Amino acid sequence: MELRPILSTLRRHKTTAWLLILEIALTCAIVCNAVFLIGQRLQRMDLPSGIAEHELVQIQLGHVGKNVDAKAQTEADLAALRQIAGVRQVAVANQLPFSFGSDSNGSLMLDPRQQQKTAQVAEFMGGPGLLPTLGAQLVAGRDFQPGEYVDFDAAVQALHDGDARGLPQEIILTRGLAKRLWPGQDALGKTVYFGNNLPFRVIGVVASLARPKQLEQGVQYSTVLPISMTAADGSSYILRTSPQERGAVLKAAVAKLKQLDPNRVVLVKRTYDAARREYFADDRAMAGILVGVIVALLTVTALGIVGLASFWVGQRRRTIGVRRALGATRGDILRYFQTENFLLASFGIALGMVLAYGLNLFLMLHYELPRLPGIYLPVGALVLWGIGQLAVLGPALRASNVPPVVATRSV
Amino acid sequence: MFGYYLDLALRSLKRNKVLTVLMVLAIAVGIGASMTTLTVMHILSGDPLPGRSAHLFYAQLNPDIARPHAKEPAYVMDYHSAMDLWGAHRADRQALIVNSAIKVVAPESAVPPLQLDMLSTTTDFFPMFGVPFHYGSGWSADDDAQHARVVVISDDLNNKLFGGANSVGRTLRLGRSDLHIVGVLKPWRPAPLFYEAWGNYTRPQDVMTPLTSGLEINDGHFMQFTCWDMPSTPGHLQNAPCEWVGLWVQLDDAAKVSAYKQFLGDYAAQQKSLGRFTSGVTRLRSLMQWLDYLGVVPDDVRLQNWLAFAFLAICLFNTIGLLLAKFLRRSGEIGVRRALGASRAAIFAQCLVEAGLLGLLGGIGGWLLTMAGLWLVRRQPTDYADLIRLDLPMFLATFAVAIATSVLAGVLPAWRACRVAPALQLKAL
Numbered sequence: 001m002e003l004r005p006i007l008s009t010l011r012r013h014k015t016t017a018w019l020l021i022l023e024i025a026l027t028c029a030i031v032c033n034a035v036f037l038i039g040q041r042l043q044r045m046d047l048p049s050g051i052a053e054h055e056l057v058q059i060q061l062g063h064v065g066k067n068v069d070a071k072a073q074t075e076a077d078l079a080a081l082r083q084i085a086g087v088r089q090v091a092v093a094n095q096l097p098f099s100f101g102s103d104s105n106g107s108l109m110l111d112p113r114q115q116q117k118t119a120q121v122a123e124f125m126g127g128p129g130l131l132p133t134l135g136a137q138l139v140a141g142r143d144f145q146p147g148e149y150v151d152f153d154a155a156v157q158a159l160h161d162g163d164a165r166g167l168p169q170e171i172i173l174t175r176g177l178a179k180r181l182w183p184g185q186d187a188l189g190k191t192v193y194f195g196n197n198l199p200f201r202v203i204g205v206v207a208s209l210a211r212p213k214q215l216e217q218g219v220q221y222s223t224v225l226p227i228s229m230t231a232a233d234g235s236s237y238i239l240r241t242s243p244q245e246r247g248a249v250l251k252a253a254v255a256k257l258k259q260l261d262p263n264r265v266v267l268v269k270r271t272y273d274a275a276r277r278e279y280f281a282d283d284r285a286m287a288g289i290l291v292g293v294i295v296a297l298l299t300v301t302a303l304g305i306v307g308l309a310s311f312w313v314g315q316r317r318r319t320i321g322v323r324r325a326l327g328a329t330r331g332d333i334l335r336y337f338q339t340e341n342f343l344l345a346s347f348g349i350a351l352g353m354v355l356a357y358g359l360n361l362f363l364m365l366h367y368e369l370p371r372l373p374g375i376y377l378p379v380g381a382l383v384l385w386g387i388g389q390l391a392v393l394g395p396a397l398r399a400s401n402v403p404p405v406v407a408t409r410s411v
Numbered sequence: 412m413f414g415y416y417l418d419l420a421l422r423s424l425k426r427n428k429v430l431t432v433l434m435v436l437a438i439a440v441g442i443g444a445s446m447t448t449l450t451v452m453h454i455l456s457g458d459p460l461p462g463r464s465a466h467l468f469y470a471q472l473n474p475d476i477a478r479p480h481a482k483e484p485a486y487v488m489d490y491h492s493a494m495d496l497w498g499a500h501r502a503d504r505q506a507l508i509v510n511s512a513i514k515v516v517a518p519e520s521a522v523p524p525l526q527l528d529m530l531s532t533t534t535d536f537f538p539m540f541g542v543p544f545h546y547g548s549g550w551s552a553d554d555d556a557q558h559a560r561v562v563v564i565s566d567d568l569n570n571k572l573f574g575g576a577n578s579v580g581r582t583l584r585l586g587r588s589d590l591h592i593v594g595v596l597k598p599w600r601p602a603p604l605f606y607e608a609w610g611n612y613t614r615p616q617d618v619m620t621p622l623t624s625g626l627e628i629n630d631g632h633f634m635q636f637t638c639w640d641m642p643s644t645p646g647h648l649q650n651a652p653c654e655w656v657g658l659w660v661q662l663d664d665a666a667k668v669s670a671y672k673q674f675l676g677d678y679a680a681q682q683k684s685l686g687r688f689t690s691g692v693t694r695l696r697s698l699m700q701w702l703d704y705l706g707v708v709p710d711d712v713r714l715q716n717w718l719a720f721a722f723l724a725i726c727l728f729n730t731i732g733l734l735l736a737k738f739l740r741r742s743g744e745i746g747v748r749r750a751l752g753a754s755r756a757a758i759f760a761q762c763l764v765e766a767g768l769l770g771l772l773g774g775i776g777g778w779l780l781t782m783a784g785l786w787l788v789r790r791q792p793t794d795y796a797d798l799i800r801l802d803l804p805m806f807l808a809t810f811a812v813a814i815a816t817s818v819l820a821g822v823l824p825a826w827r828a829c830r831v832a833p834a835l836q837l838k839a840l
Binding site: 310 | 440512728732739792
């Protein structure tokens with residue numbers, strides 16, 4: 001295909017050609033970045049939590065004044081919940097991965113003389129059976145033993161009195177955190193510090209346990225402490241069951257708790273899946289909006305191409321007729337318009353790549369996004385070439401159907 | 412003349428229906444997307460108390476001895492400082508803000524116990540923020556001083572517990588204490604919830620009590636914003652090394668504002684010299700500055716706004732291209748009009764009228780799409796979903812932006828069209 005006639009025709013329609021190129025370039029820039037943003041959101045929504053997500057339900061009760069017998073009450077609740085058909089395990093937990101509500105965090109250090117914290121970590125607490133109930137996988141060491149647990153109130157008191165003996169001595173970390181703290185070494189037996197003076201010995205490592213919030217501090221930077229919580233400390237009951245029985249178990253458990261004390265306020269009752277869905281609802285909504293934007297953008301651009309190509313075909317009917325009369329086949333005419341569109345799209349894409357990069361720099365500056373990976377650019381290019389060819393097909397076919405006899409008529 | 416141009420424009424639009432529909436659609440989609448996000452931005456970044464906000468100020472200082480070099484003071488303050496500043500009564504009005512969760516029961520009602528957020532504040536809160544009452548009123552300064560067991564409830568809670576009846580004088584049990592209802596609010600939904608330091612769009616608290624009483628009835632259940640040391644009794648924070656109390660002041664003129672700034676600075680300096688503070692940094696932000704500092708408008712909404720305007724830009728390019736095609740196609744007709752005596756300006760005006768008409772049609776489509784877009788936004792699980800609607804200014808803006816965009820898009824094509832050489836066109840006819 002000879003490119004020169006196409007280029008010289010375009011040169012005579014500079015303004016229109018430039019408009020189309022700019023439109024394609026802008027579309028390319030925005031589509032590349034939007035696809036990238038969608039990828040980011042999907043990746044976030046897909047983060048592993050490390051727990052048996054589809055088997056857990058959570059019930060949180062409102063505290064009813066400071067209860068002296070909160071511990072006994074919690075024990076009684078747990079015993080009653082264990083009786084419910086379909087319940088495999090029950091535990092108390094102060095927080096869950098990827099969920100709204102209050103959460104505990106602490107500054108972890110490797111050396112008590114450190115000025116700056118090594119990592120800001122999530123602190124999971126609850127009581128015996130927390131890890132097996134959540135379904136977190138121990139990959140090294142062991143779980144806490146019954147004697148190692150300390151009551152939450154006692155721990156707070158000890159902390160206040162500065163009495164380190166009243167605090168637990170052991171800690172379990174995630175593999176991700178262990179790798180961050182001691183790359184390439186065995187974490188078991190090592191000591192970490194909360195603040196400047198509270199030492200904990202690592203006795204176990206779990207494969208994965210994501211933190212509830214503040215994901216930017218390190219999604220997997222979580223610790224588990226042998227501190228027993230009660231329902232009055234703002235903790236939740238966590239029940240493990242089979243995925244099919246979750247609904248029934250949740251209903252039965254709430255009924256049971258209400259039966260034990262009708263005056264209680266149930267703050268939260270949900271499956272873990274629902275909690276996780278709620279946590280990532282914004283991301284899902286944003287991804288949906290971005291998909292909508294991409295579709296609408298590509299549609300508008302395609303409509304623009306159709307409009308302009310139709311106009312050009314109309315304007316060049318005479319020329320096309322002459323070419324046909326001089327021996328050009330229908331295919332030649334079709335290919336002429338297709339090549340023209342391909343050229344315009346290529347200019348647009350080249351410009352669009354630069355714009356996409358610039359837009360990404362702008363987003364990185366304002367929205368803490370990583371750099372746009374190179375792979376998005378060729379993908380964006382392919383999509384735009386495809387859209388361009390699809391859009392021009394109609395007008396180009398119409399052009400190829402212009403009969404040669406047009407050449408002999410005046411307008 | 413305008414009527415004639417309008418008639419010409421209508422004829423021209425009718426002549427090529429497909430192209431017209433394409434252009435109107437492109438404008439409508441662009442306008443719909445950008446006006447949807449712009450409306451959300453407009454609502455989220457709006458003034459929660461128009462007319463009052465200029466006189467309301469949020470006082471901040473830095474009681475955290477562990478952050479001596481902090482550039483910004485803490486979001487809220489410790490109880491000691493808050494009571495000192497409030498007790499000095501240097502402002503026209505002043506209100507303290509404390510939050511906690513509490514169990515609420517109406518003994519006369521069958522509604523099961525609720526766990527609600529309780530706002531504990533001081534008497535000026537209601538007049539200062541222009542809080543509207545349906546029944547009764549707020550409490551008095553005496554009630555504050557005497558730790559009166561009184562409570563003001565929201566319209567929502569009144570509907571839930573008392574079926575919307577006048578509940579003033581009835582009893583509400585908060586925790587283990589019985590309180591007299593002295594006021595029921597009208598629906599009140601300042602957005603964002605400016606007086607809190609968390610900067611979001613949740614509803615105001617359903618129960619409001621005098622601070623003095625609130626601290627007693629919910630003792631042990633107060634949550635700190637932050638602590639720089641371990642509190643001796645969790646939940647009881649009056650003497651704790653914790654930040655948890657907000658202070659708002661109303662200052663009616665500029666002289667008072669600068670005097671209060673001075674007072675605040677002097678207080679921090681004094682506390683520093685006494686050794687209670689390590690930092691003398693203070694801020695007195697006006698309500699809108701405070702919201703700006705908190706960054707209440709979510710990042711995602713800003714990002715969507717950028718996207719929408721990039722989108723509108725693409726629609727603009729699209730419209731320019733199509734209008735150019737359309738006008739130049741009519742070169743012959745324009746040539747005839749020029750030959751018959753129409754000036755360039757007349758052709759230019761005619762083209763712009765046509766572009767404006769397209770904008771108006773696109774605006775109607777854009778308005779419908781904006782309504783659809785806002786409906787979608789309302790279905791999102793956000794705090795602000797119920798606030799989102801198209802108010803009159805944004806409704807008018809939809810059409811203004813649509814027409815302005817299309818007239819702008821029409822400038823280049825119109826300029827090209829009015830430079831068509833009549834002789835050349837007439838020869839071709």
